[in-house]
Amino acid sequence: MAVKIYHGDILFTPAADRMEIHENSYIIVEDGVVSQICEKIPETYNGVEVVDYGDKLIIPAFSDLHVHGAQYVQRGIGMDCLLSDWLNHYTFPQESRFQSMEYAKNCYDAFVDEMILHGTFHANVFATIHRDATNYLFDKMEEKGMYGYVGKVNMDCNSPEFLIETTEESLNETEKYLAAHEGSKKVKTILAPRFAPTCSEKLITGLGKLAEKYHCGVHTHLVESIWEAQEALKLFPGYGSDAEIYERAGLMDHGPSIFAHVIFPSEEDKRIMKKHGSISVHCPDATVNIIAGIMPLQQMASEDLKIAIGSDLAGGHGLAIYRQVARAVQLSKLKEFYEPNESKTITITQAFYHATKEAGSVFGKVGSFETGYAFNALVIDNMEDQWTKISAQEKLERFCYTGDDRNIRARYIDGELLK
Amino acid sequence: MAVKIYHGDILFTPAADRMEIHENSYIIVEDGVVSQICEKIPETYNGVEVVDYGDKLIIPAFSDLHVHGAQYVQRGIGMDCLLSDWLNHYTFPQESRFQSMEYAKNCYDAFVDEMILHGTFHANVFATIHRDATNYLFDKMEEKGMYGYVGKVNMDCNSPEFLIETTEESLNETEKYLAAHEGSKKVKTILAPRFAPTCSEKLITGLGKLAEKYHCGVHTHLVESIWEAQEALKLFPGYGSDAEIYERAGLMDHGPSIFAHVIFPSEEDKRIMKKHGSISVHCPDATVNIIAGIMPLQQMASEDLKIAIGSDLAGGHGLAIYRQVARAVQLSKLKEFYEPNESKTITITQAFYHATKEAGSVFGKVGSFETGYAFNALVIDNMEDQWTKISAQEKLERFCYTGDDRNIRARYIDGELLK
Numbered sequence: 001m002a003v004k005i006y007h008g009d010i011l012f013t014p015a016a017d018r019m020e021i022h023e024n025s026y027i028i029v030e031d032g033v034v035s036q037i038c039e040k041i042p043e044t045y046n047g048v049e050v051v052d053y054g055d056k057l058i059i060p061a062f063s064d065l066h067v068h069g070a071q072y073v074q075r076g077i078g079m080d081c082l083l084s085d086w087l088n089h090y091t092f093p094q095e096s097r098f099q100s101m102e103y104a105k106n107c108y109d110a111f112v113d114e115m116i117l118h119g120t121f122h123a124n125v126f127a128t129i130h131r132d133a134t135n136y137l138f139d140k141m142e143e144k145g146m147y148g149y150v151g152k153v154n155m156d157c158n159s160p161e162f163l164i165e166t167t168e169e170s171l172n173e174t175e176k177y178l179a180a181h182e183g184s185k186k187v188k189t190i191l192a193p194r195f196a197p198t199c200s201e202k203l204i205t206g207l208g209k210l211a212e213k214y215h216c217g218v219h220t221h222l223v224e225s226i227w228e229a230q231e232a233l234k235l236f237p238g239y240g241s242d243a244e245i246y247e248r249a250g251l252m253d254h255g256p257s258i259f260a261h262v263i264f265p266s267e268e269d270k271r272i273m274k275k276h277g278s279i280s281v282h283c284p285d286a287t288v289n290i291i292a293g294i295m296p297l298q299q300m301a302s303e304d305l306k307i308a309i310g311s312d313l314a315g316g317h318g319l320a321i322y323r324q325v326a327r328a329v330q331l332s333k334l335k336e337f338y339e340p341n342e343s344k345t346i347t348i349t350q351a352f353y354h355a356t357k358e359a360g361s362v363f364g365k366v367g368s369f370e371t372g373y374a375f376n377a378l379v380i381d382n383m384e385d386q387w388t389k390i391s392a393q394e395k396l397e398r399f400c401y402t403g404d405d406r407n408i409r410a411r412y413i414d415g416e417l418l419k
Numbered sequence: 420m421a422v423k424i425y426h427g428d429i430l431f432t433p434a435a436d437r438m439e440i441h442e443n444s445y446i447i448v449e450d451g452v453v454s455q456i457c458e459k460i461p462e463t464y465n466g467v468e469v470v471d472y473g474d475k476l477i478i479p480a481f482s483d484l485h486v487h488g489a490q491y492v493q494r495g496i497g498m499d500c501l502l503s504d505w506l507n508h509y510t511f512p513q514e515s516r517f518q519s520m521e522y523a524k525n526c527y528d529a530f531v532d533e534m535i536l537h538g539t540f541h542a543n544v545f546a547t548i549h550r551d552a553t554n555y556l557f558d559k560m561e562e563k564g565m566y567g568y569v570g571k572v573n574m575d576c577n578s579p580e581f582l583i584e585t586t587e588e589s590l591n592e593t594e595k596y597l598a599a600h601e602g603s604k605k606v607k608t609i610l611a612p613r614f615a616p617t618c619s620e621k622l623i624t625g626l627g628k629l630a631e632k633y634h635c636g637v638h639t640h641l642v643e644s645i646w647e648a649q650e651a652l653k654l655f656p657g658y659g660s661d662a663e664i665y666e667r668a669g670l671m672d673h674g675p676s677i678f679a680h681v682i683f684p685s686e687e688d689k690r691i692m693k694k695h696g697s698i699s700v701h702c703p704d705a706t707v708n709i710i711a712g713i714m715p716l717q718q719m720a721s722e723d724l725k726i727a728i729g730s731d732l733a734g735g736h737g738l739a740i741y742r743q744v745a746r747a748v749q750l751s752k753l754k755e756f757y758e759p760n761e762s763k764t765i766t767i768t769q770a771f772y773h774a775t776k777e778a779g780s781v782f783g784k785v786g787s788f789e790t791g792y793a794f795n796a797l798v799i800d801n802m803e804d805q806w807t808k809i810s811a812q813e814k815l816e817r818f819c820y821t822g823d824d825r826n827i828r829a830r831y832i833d834g835e836l837l838k
Contacts, residue, residue: 073804076820077813079748080766106806288749291756291764317745317820326736329498330707337710338757345710347499385492387525394496401495401736404823 004029004415005045008053008379009392010037012060012369013353016301020369021392026050027058029375032415036371056409057380057395060367062321063122063359064115066219066260066281066310069137069150070095070104070128072111076317083225083290088160091314095128095153096162104133111319112140117405118320119378121413122147122363124219124258124281124310126192129153129165131173135180142187145413147363147376149256151192151219152177156203158235159194171206178214186363189214190255195221196232196245208249217255217362218246222280223269224261225292241268243278252276256362260310261286262300263293270305279306279362282354284327286315294335296343297328301350308359309351325351326400348397374414381409423448423834424464427472427798428811429456431479431788432772435720439788440811445469446477448794451834455790475828476799476814479786481740482541482778483534485638485679485700485729488556488569489514489523489547491530495736502644502709507579510733514547514572515581523552530738531559536824537739538797540832541566541782543638543677543700543729545611548572548584550592554599561606564832566782566795568675570611570638571596575622577654578613590625597633605782608633609674614640615651615664627668636674636781637665641699642688643680644711660687662697671695675781679729680705681719682712689724698725698781701773703746705734713754715762716747720769727778728770744770745819767816793833800828 006029010022028035028045041050071091078090097103115123123141127134127150134152141148152174156167165173174191181189191207193199210216223229223242232242239245243259246252252272259273262280273280282295301307309324310316316324328351335343360367366374383395383403390398399407411418425448429441447454447464460469490510497509516522534542542560546553546569553571560567571593575586584592593610600608610626612618629635642648642661651661658664662678665671671691678692681699692699701714720726728743729735735743747770754762779786785793802814802822809817818826830837 073807076745076817077809079745079816079820103806106804110804285749288753291752293756294753317817326495326498330704333710334707334713334753337712385525385529387522388492390496397498398495398736401498 002031003045003048005041005048005050006053006058007050008056008058010058010369011392011396013349013357014368014370016350016353019349019352019393023392024055027369029415032375034369034371034373034375037369053379057383057392057399059378059380059396060356060360060369061119061121061376061378061411062355063308063363063367064120064311064319064321065124065258065279065308065359065362066283067123067313067319068126069108069111070098071314072107074314079289079317086290092160092163098128098130098133101132101136104130104136108133108137108140112144112146114319116144116146116411116418118322119408119411120319120321121376122360122366124149124190124362126151126153126219129155129163129170131177134177138181138187142184145416146187147366148187149190149217149219150187151190153192153194154203154207155194155198157198157200159198167200167203167206170203171210174207175210178210178216182214189216191216191218191251193218193220195224195228196242197228197235201236204245204249204251208251211251211254215254217257218251219258220246220260222259222262223264226264229264241266241272243269243272247272247276252278258362260312261292261295263287263295265300270300270303273305277306279308281308281310282328283310283312283316284324284331285317286312288331289317290315294331296335297332298346299343306358307354309355320404321355322400322403325355328354348400352396352400375412376414377412378408379410380407382407421450422464422467424460424467424469425472425477426469427475427477429477429788430811430815432768432776433787433789435769435772438768438771438812442811443474446788448834451794453788453790453792453794456788472798476802476811476818478797478799478815479775479779479788480538480540480795480797480830481774482727482782482786483539483730483738483740484543484677484698484727484778484781485702486542486732486738487545488527488530489517490733491526493733498708498736505709511579511582517547517549517552520551520555523549523555527552527556527559531563531565533738535563535565535830535837538827538830539738539740540795541779541785543568543609543781545570545572545638548574548582548589550596553596557600557606561603564835565606566785567606568609568636568638569606570609572611572613573622573626574613574617576617576619578617586619586622586625589622590629593626594629597629597635601633608635610635610637610670612637612639614643614647615661616647616654620655623664623668623670627670630670630673634673636676637670638677639665639679641678641681642683645683648683660685660691662688662691666691666695671697677781679731680711680714682706682714684719689719689722692724696725698727700727700729701747702729702731702735703743703750704736705731707750708736709734713750715754716751717765718762725777726773728774739823740774741819741822744774747773767819771815771819794831795833796831797827798829799826801826
């Protein structure tokens with residue numbers, strides 16, 4: 001058995017209201033999995049290699065549960081646009097370029113490298129409608145050792161001609177994509193209808209059958225804006241809520257159901273999501289950039305709904321999930337300021353929990369350092385001024401608010417140091 | 420006459436609604452001052468050295484019109500606190516350490532270096548009540564070639580014992596500070612009563628006399644929260660608005676009047692500010708971190724009130740003003756979402772204007788590249804992916820949203836390249 005021991009200030013969040021901090025401690029990793037944390041190394045481990053990170057922070061790596069890989073090249077531009085202009089002038093033309101494999105390779109290589117640079121080792125990624133390019137992204141993430149879900153996007157209506165599929169083509173291409181990756185381990189397929197307004201009922205129903213046949217979950221946008229929620233129900237008459245569209249198609253029965261934004265959930269949406277253990281993905285910067293409102297995060301968490309954090313690149317402008325942790329705290333303050341009855345301020349502990357352990361739960365045991373969790377970890381450096389001591393928790397907070405990739409001194413996936 | 424010519428994509432905002440972009444052009448700088456911008460170098464300049472920055476952006480350097488230098492060491496920590504806890508647990512104890520010159524030197528050295536690293540060459544800085552440390556900050560900024568205003572803070576009531584002055588002491592120390600810097604050029608003194616709730620009427624009135632004697636302006640917080648606005652009027656009975664406190668004392672007659680936050684200005688506040696050409700400083704991240712609301716920026720601008728951008732470190736968590744430019748756009752969207760009748764969404768052009776030309780106006784001719792402006796400039800690099808062209812304006816936007824100090828390839832103050 002391969003055993004390694006790391007020393008540092010070890011910090012993780014086993015629960016939304018509990019940050020566990022082991023300063024000046026050792027974490028023992030056996031075959032890439034956390035075995036125990038201790039202040040003194042037990043004698044049985046005599047002779048085992050110890051990597052000493054001094055008083056640097058050792059924290060779980062991040063998960064990004066909603067990100068558009070193909071929108072990497074439009075990050076931080078076009079932000080003055082309204083959503084419809086942004087989609088039509090930037091996103092749709094941009095996504096159509098992924099019929100070129102050369103373009104796709106350039107973009108996805110940079111995208112995956114930058115996720116890892118920022119300590120995101122587990123990601124749930126929207127690609128585009130193009131199967132070949134989506135396969136390339138899938139393979140790239142696998143090659144890099146990431147945990148992930150990758151979805152070939154589906155859209156067969158209410159979209160520009162150059163980015164549309166026929167219903168049959170969409171289902172056929174999707175099935176080929178799913179079949180090609182059956183039995184994959186760390187990166188897996190997921191179904192990714194863009195959202196109800198760009199999918200026919202026939203397409204959604206067909207995807208439900210594929211979900212059953214290939215044991216797939218679903219990743220889409222849900223009640224992301226007042227417009228989207230209303231439009232979905234207009235295009236799907238007879239349905240009582242946005243979530244019901246995916247539920248009735250059987251899309252929530254065979255794998256994780258992951259919904260981006262969830263800003264205006266109805267009671268019925270929440271009932272359905274709770275029943276299926278769905279995850280709602282809060283994407284703070286994106287939700288501000290596209291003027292969609294603020295998720296009632298604390299309120300939803302108190303109702304036992306699962307919540308993760310996402311970058312939503314390129315509605316969001318950056319890939320760093322630690323920054324979205326800080327932003328989630330900030331937006332919760334504004335939510336309470338403007339809508340005190342709807343949701344309350346959250347803490348850095350809670351936001352970090354949603355971005356690590358709770359988000360990680362869809363990938364298996366990642367995002368925490370409890371026994372049995374993969375040692376997917378970041379070593380955080382240089383968060384302290386030499387002339388003023390701050391605590392380990394303050395170092396984490398400062399990293400989330402002001403740190404960048406230069407502060408990530410080392411990255412481990414499954415106990416392996418990334419070079 | 421010393422002449423130098425720089426080639427690149429030159430970009431600045433002569434007005435709030437106009438971004439002037441000269442791609443592939445030359446900017447001619449004589450004795451550190453912009454002479455002209457042209458597509459072809461006039462023959463009279465034959466033989467003059469040309470520095471070629473290719474298609475990199477050349478933009479005016481930033482101004483930070485509200486920043487607490489002494490709070491540098493608490494950036495990005497304690498952000499879960501309410502304002503009162505944040506002040507009592509972090510800020511006040513922290514500021515009291517500036518009686519130690521060694522502590523002050525460590526902090527102010529790092530603070531000034533980091534401002535310059537992020538392209539802020541003009542700053543209006545709150546120090547602490549301590550005269551020696553404030554002098555050190557003043558000298559440090561001058562030594563580095565910055566333009567600035569530096570204020571020794573005044574507070575004589577409603578504050579912890581360890582951070583209070585008597586009224587007399589406060590006035591005496593302030594006068595010594597002002598006298599020591601009479602006739603200074605690029606860095607100047609300014610009066611800095613913390614805010615009305617921590618200053619007696621006698622102190623404010625005394626400061627007004629010093630303003631007249633030493634020709635000083637004032638820098639303070641104004642209607643920064645509902646609490647502050649109410650508290651000020653409670654402690655200053657007979658005054659009709661927060662701004663009137665400073666006006667009646669004569670603090671707005673002898674130099675710039677610069678007010679941080681200005682989130683809830685009354686009609687009377689606005690009338691007084693307009694009369695004196697005061698600048699209101701929008702500090703987006705700070706205003707979110709301390710749950711104070713969002714400035715009605717667009718509304719105020721449309722009423723011809725002057726507006727600048729500030730980091731408000733450490734209410735804000737970072738010194739990069741370009742990031743606050745992006746954040747100002749973001750917050751304006753949330754303001755419109757929640758209070759559509761109060762203020763509208765602004766553009767990146769407008770936000771950049773407030774952070775460069777309008778903010779710069781208190782320092783003289785900086786913040787633009789019109790003829791006669793100091794060549795205080797940044798060269799911005801690596802904002803484009805190799806496989807996708809974007810425009811000069813998009814490069815600026817991406818820099819504001821996602822760039823960092825690594826993207827600032829060169830820095831010029833008064834035409835001199837900083838090493």
